[in-house]
Amino acid sequence: MTTTTTVNGNPLSALRTLAATHLDKLDQERQAVEQRRRDADAARLRDQIATSRSDAIDYMATLLPETLGEVLRDDQWTGYPSLPAQGTNTAVAPLGDGIWVLYHYAVTNYTVDTGIHLVVPCPCGNYIEILCEDDQALAIAMTGIDRWQAEPDACTQACSRATWPELPKAVN
Secondary structure, eight states: OOOOOOOOSOHHHHHHHHHHHHHHHHHHHHHHHHHHHHHHHHHHHHHHHHHHHHHHHHHHHHHOTTTHHHHOOGGGOEEEOOOTTSOEEEEEEEEETTEEEEEEEEEETTEEEEEEEEEEEOTTSOEEEEEEOSHHHHHHHHHHHHHHHHSTTSOOSOOBOOOSSOOOOOOO
């Protein structure tokens, strides 16, 4: 059974008021739904950033404890949200002199790609990306970096365009 309200006065005027009130109510409901969606998206991004950072710290502590684990503090890592099309974790930390360490985890085509990379600027504007699977690999990479920095104007030909998130240059 439907309940109706008897309107005194002009029915068209009352209908206009009721219609405007109804549209306002629908708009408020739409705005509330949109705000809940934005809040959920923001929470999801914060969680992805925290996970990326935490995973980088754990990876470093487990596989590079005697090198990176000795020089980087947990608060030096910056996490990034996942790429939309795939589950990824990415975090970076500055080492100085424009050199960054990058942690990246991605699952693609049923394979897992994970690792710590040194990202070294090349004089030509590109980057040299060096995978460091353990303390020994990082120590060897540091020898190469010292050699490349000894000739700062020569392109190493070991570089490529950066495939990682944009990394700001270090300020000296």
